[in-house]
Amino acid sequence: MFPFSFEWIWDGGHMIFHGGLWYALSIIGLGLTYCVIKAVIDSTKGGGDHHHH
């Protein structure tokens, strides 16, 4: 639900619940977007000998 939905009320319940939801979704979305964009840039630059773990 977004603030422009007809069911929306500007109260603590809606702001905390949906604020938390958007906050979590934003972190996941932004994190994934950052990784994908960086992977595209790294791939075009070449090289692939990173080691993780």
Place this chain on the structure above:
Amino acid sequence: MIDSALIPEGVKRCPFWQFLLALAVTGAVLLWGVYAMLLCWFKGLYITGMNDNYGFALWIWADLAVIALGGGAFFTGLLNYVIGKHKLKNLINYAVLIGFICYSSALLILAIDVGQPLRNWFIFWHANVHSMLTEVAFCLSCYFGVLCVEYLPLALENRQVDRIPFFHHLSHNLHEIMAVFAATGAFLSFFHQGSLGGVAGVLFGRPFGYRTHIFIWPTTFFLFTWSAAACGPCFTIFITRLTEKITGKQLVKPDVIDLLAKIAGWMLTTYLIAKICDTIYWADYTAPSMGFNLAFFYTHNALYGYWILATEIGICGVLPAAILISRPLRQRPGLLFLAVTLASIGVCLNRWVMVLQVLAVPVMPFDSWALYMPTWPEVATTILPVAYGTIMVLISYRYLPIFPQEKELNPVDF
């Protein structure tokens, strides 16, 4: 072997026919569960054992149990990425896989129970912000997203996938910022584990479940999160040991298991102190203030006697906690396996009590104890996640480098 190009380098796997046979056997169980699931969707909930007394039944117990058992993923992730217990990086992949299986199973069970899966989005769009179950739905879905992100780099590390530069870099980049996802996962887990406990604790019409509140949260909110953080890692160790027994290999060094077992032991010990205090306060004050005494809850029916309380807190609580916090005891493989098994059973028993015993206890003078018997479609759909999880483990173990120490612990001569 036909699939040797997909198997991680430097490790040995069983013959392909053996792998296919295992897949076929578990696949048959999976299909049985899928058939029962389709029956529930097409025929409706009348084919289950649920009734006016039991709106929550076997599925919700299974849901709460797998969510608690899957707690090893968020807690191990928190310890590894945020608190800095980096030794656990050797177990984190498997913890994530187990968490992924548990949470996807929980969502699947919910989809069967709620029915109308095409309307799943209603809970996000027409959310009831006064419901703890809305919070559970939000956090559960988001945390499953986090688990997918945590599992993704592992899947991308498959030998053939890793050759593609984009996937190689994506996997590396995800590892780089995994602490952000792990912290988000811990935040989400804290709230949904807690809210699942909160559901029972706010039922003021059900004195067996109702608990005193701390601010807006009943004590069960904190106890559920705490028990998941304590018993989830125990389940991770249990499955790891089981995998080692089945494969006949040591997959993780003992010091890694020992560290997680020690932390789980102290979490379990502190949880039990809180749980015992909570039970005493509830038995001595909360329930009597609502007109009930402890004996009423445990002596008036054939199934729910004092034995269940003693088993949950004593045999499956105090005993494993005592083993896990004692270094000489937890370093004996048999005792460690016993302790993590009992702790895993204990948390499942706790969820059973907080879901089904709560509904069994009569609340009106003219009521009687309502006992419940699941039907075969409920049982089949509850076994379905076990088959699904086994298949996920079979495929992931065969084709992905889940255990970073496996190569070192099991050198292969080619």
